[in-house]
Amino acid sequence: MLAWGTNPNYRLTETSRAKLRHLSTRILVAVPATQRAYESESQQGVTVIGDTQGRLKQWFSNQPDGIVILRPDRFVAATGLPQDLNDCIARVAVALHLLPIAEPVVAGLAA
Numbered sequence: 673m674l675a676w677g678t679n680p681n682y683r684l685t686e687t688s689r690a691k692l693r694h695l696s697t698r699i700l701v702a703v704p705a706t707q708r709a710y711e712s713e714s715q716q717g718v719t720v721i722g723d724t725q726g727r728l729k730q731w732f733s734n735q736p737d738g739i740v741i742l743r744p745d746r747f748v749a750a751t752g753l754p755q756d757l758n759d760c761i762a763r764v765a766v767a768l769h770l771l772p773i774a775e776p777v778v779a780g781l782a783a
Contacts (some may be wrong), residue, residue: 686756700721704723
C-alpha cells in the first residue's frame with residue numbers, strides 16, 4: 673500500500689489490519705524528499721520514502737485518491753481516499769477470494 677503524505681494506519685479497523693497482515697502488506701508513505709527525515713520520526717507502523725524527483729507527487733496529483741493498493745507485480749489493485757480505505761481493503765479481499773476474517777472480540781463480545 674502506498675499513500676501520499678498520510679499514514680493510513682490511523683483509519684484502519686482491526687478487521688482491515690488483519691486482512692493486511694494476512695496478505696503480508698507493507699505500508700509506505702511517500703513525502704517530498706525534504707520532509708522524509710521529519711516524517712520518518714513521526715510515522716509509526718509505516719515505511720516513509722522520499723520522492724526525490726517529484727514523480728510520485730505528480731502521479732498522485734493526477735489521481736482523485738491519495739492511497740493506492742499495489743499487487744506484488746506492481747499493478748494497481750485499488751485506489752481510495754483515506755476515509756474509504758477500509759471499504760477499499762474489503763473489496764480487494766473479495767476480489768482475491770480471501771476467506772472472511774472474523775471481527776475482533778472485545779471484552780468477550782463480538783465487535
